[in-house]
Amino acid sequence: MTRTATASLASAASAAEDVTRVAVSTVIFSLRRDPGSDCSTVVLPLVRRTRDPHEGLWALPGGWLDIAESLDAAASRTLGETTGLAPSYLEQLYAFGAVDRSPTRVVSIVYWALLRPDEVEGSKDLENVEWFDAASLPRLAFDHNEIVEYALWRLRNKVGYSRIAHGLLADEFTLAELREVYESILGRRLDPANFRRQVEGSGTLLPTDRFRTGSHRPARLYRYNRDVELADLGPLAGFVRKGSS
Amino acid sequence: MTRTATASLASAASAAEDVTRVAVSTVIFSLRRDPGSDCSTVVLPLVRRTRDPHEGLWALPGGWLDIAESLDAAASRTLGETTGLAPSYLEQLYAFGAVDRSPTRVVSIVYWALLRPDEVEGSKDLENVEWFDAASLPRLAFDHNEIVEYALWRLRNKVGYSRIAHGLLADEFTLAELREVYESILGRRLDPANFRRQVEGSGTLLPTDRFRTGSHRPARLYRYNRDVELADLGPLAGFVRKGSS
DNA sequence: CCAAAAGTGTTAGACGTACACCCATGG
DNA sequence: CCATGGGTGTACGTCTAACACTTTTGG
Structure with a gap:
């Protein structure tokens, strides 16, 4: 009935079709000055997927929740591992758990982060990491387009009262x-x-x-x-x- | 290294120490008129635990996330199964995932709900369900006291702008x-x-x-x-x- | 009639918005 | 000296808090 004995060894990233796995992703916002203009645009780093589900598409930085770390710690760790960034502001956004959002069952605890311009260094040299204009994103892996939309909505909301x-x-x-x-x-x-x-x-x-x-x-x-x-x-x-x- | 082959059979409620399981709980708010006084108090239903972790203590209604249901559906289902209620308003609150919040690793997606007075019927006859004054709760199982505090904060906040x-x-x-x-x-x-x-x-x-x-x-x-x-x-x-x- | 709650009107202050105006510096 | 952005003053409309006041019922 279960295949977990062989599947859920070591790396939690291995597929196990009858287990709900927990992932952690982060929407990282920063600002980039438009050259010439006197205004800035909201930008965010994305990671190109190198594995099977949606391979080649851009996705939010993230990874699997380790069994011995809190959700906050997992968010910090995974976004550091994938982008080399360490944002000054990090807050939980929402838990996404639609059944069909991934080929295997994955519940994603999504965080959102703010990055100061002096913190942007570090993601520059990394392969498979690129910064995108938040207003014009390509098609992203999984439901990440909706997630970014929601994060933008929260950002705009929260900037008004905090x-x-x-x-x-x-x-x-x-x-x-x-x-x-x-x-x-x-x-x-x-x-x-x-x-x-x-x-x-x-x-x-x-x-x-x-x-x-x-x-x-x-x-x-x-x-x-x-x-x-x-x-x-x-x-x-x-x-x-x-x-x- | 793993014991999942024997542990994670059938019911997801069985303990599996090396797997992160996903639970869904709900903080259900309603109002009860104080007899005599012309004001009401915020009340919420709790369920008495009948199993090992914190047996006998009161806890939020909830249950395990089924592999084939969304988070929203799981919240509706589990609170219906444990309390017989079907709230008119249901919204995700927060995902709690501290490592030590339960003996085994559990990430709880917590929802909060509002119940109209005419919807309160149904939980009356149920065993192990009792309504408590939100302002004076006993010690609850797990981190559920903190969760209720947070839900109350959200309720007070949101009533101001929605x-x-x-x-x-x-x-x-x-x-x-x-x-x-x-x-x-x-x-x-x-x-x-x-x-x-x-x-x-x-x-x-x-x-x-x-x-x-x-x-x-x-x-x-x-x-x-x-x-x-x-x-x-x-x-x-x-x-x-x-x-x- | 009287108490008490429903419902209306009025006022003073806080606050957001618009905009006129002075100040200081690079060119 | 002039264009431009930094910084200050001020007037107006809106919103809110406070409270006096009228209306309508039960007792």
């Missing part, structure tokens, strides 16, 4: 740069004056003595106030930190 | 009853006048010609406008409906 935009910026940044993050995600221009007041009044930014020069009038550099949490995770906050730190 | 409160009311209701739902969940009183204007202006309610009599001045009964979705589920909306309908 401070996750900081997860896409380096330590020091100007208000114009922060505003550009919001504009890229929301897809509309924001009033610079009102944006300044809004974000300054929230107490989440610390002004520095340094300025960004190069263009016209120098712009003050701000720093992220780490006393305030990046996003309200609710009662799971300690739980999540425990797993990922 | 219309899920209707998932806790019968078809026809007065504005006072709807307001009482919000007050119970948010834990504070709301101004009747402002509440009326807010909810009337949102276009989510349809006034009927019927009135609720009995107390002082009769109150108009309203009906939920089904043209508007209960909650914004994003790109997953169709996905979720497909699974649970």
Whole structure:
């Protein structure tokens, strides 16, 4: 009745048709400045599949859940192994478990992550990893197109009521740069004056003595106030930190 | 190395120490009117465990994910089997996968549900099912106390920006009853006048010609406008409906 | 008639939006 | 000196909280 005795040895990646396996994938968002234009686009790294289900197609970075690691740890590990990245922000997105989403039964716990521009290094030299514009993706393996859509929806939603935009910026940044993050995600221009007041009044930014020069009038550099949490995770906050730190 | 050949036969509920199994649990919320007082409290049904891990303790209704059913279907099925309930609102909450949350490795996909007062019938006659005040729970099995806390946080959050409160009311209701739902969940009183204007202006309610009599001045009964979705589920909306309908 | 809840009106403050305006620097 | 983005001030409409007020029933 079961074939697990021979199939589920060592690597959990081996196929076992009568067992539900748990995978972990991550949608990693970052921003890329459009050359010439003064706006950015949302980009994400994908991995080209080298094995049978959907071989050759692009897919989200991920892998199998190890029996001795938490879901958070599995997300960090698998995205590091496949892309070499270590995002500053990582949060669970959704569990996908339609029966027909893969030839064998796979439940995917999907995470989403934000990457600061200085963290993007490391995925450059890797084979089979490429960055795509989130707005114009090719056909992806499995149900990964829908997953990315959902992650984008969550990103746009959450940027409105939390401070996750900081997860896409380096330590020091100007208000114009922060505003550009919001504009890229929301897809509309924001009033610079009102944006300044809004974000300054929230107490989440610390002004520095340094300025960004190069263009016209120098712009003050701000720093992220780490006393305030990046996003309200609710009662799971300690739980999540425990797993990922 | 593996013992699965003997362990993972037939019922997925049998223990298999070297396989990660997937369970599905649901936090079911409903409201119970406090006798005498004019406010309600959030209550939820729990199931007494009759097997080894945490035998005798109360736990969330749930069960093992079948290999041929989606996560949504598993949530509906398992909560029906254990409590006899069929909630009007069901949404995925979070996937819990700490290594030590159970003696054997179990990843739980947890859902949360809302139950209208007329749907509560059915769990009454069942053995080993009891309703508890959400604010004062006993020690539960596994990590279910944390899970309920998180579900309550989500409920309080979501009631602010969506219309899920209707998932806790019968078809026809007065504005006072709807307001009482919000007050119970948010834990504070709301101004009747402002509440009326807010909810009337949102276009989510349809006034009927019927009135609720009995107390002082009769109150108009309203009906939920089904043209508007209960909650914004994003790109997953169709996905979720497909699974649970 | 009176208490109490249903329902209406009005006001003051908070907040978001639009936009006019000064400031400072590179060219 | 001028174009451009940094930064400030201000006025207007919307939304919300607070509360006075009228209406309609049960007792």
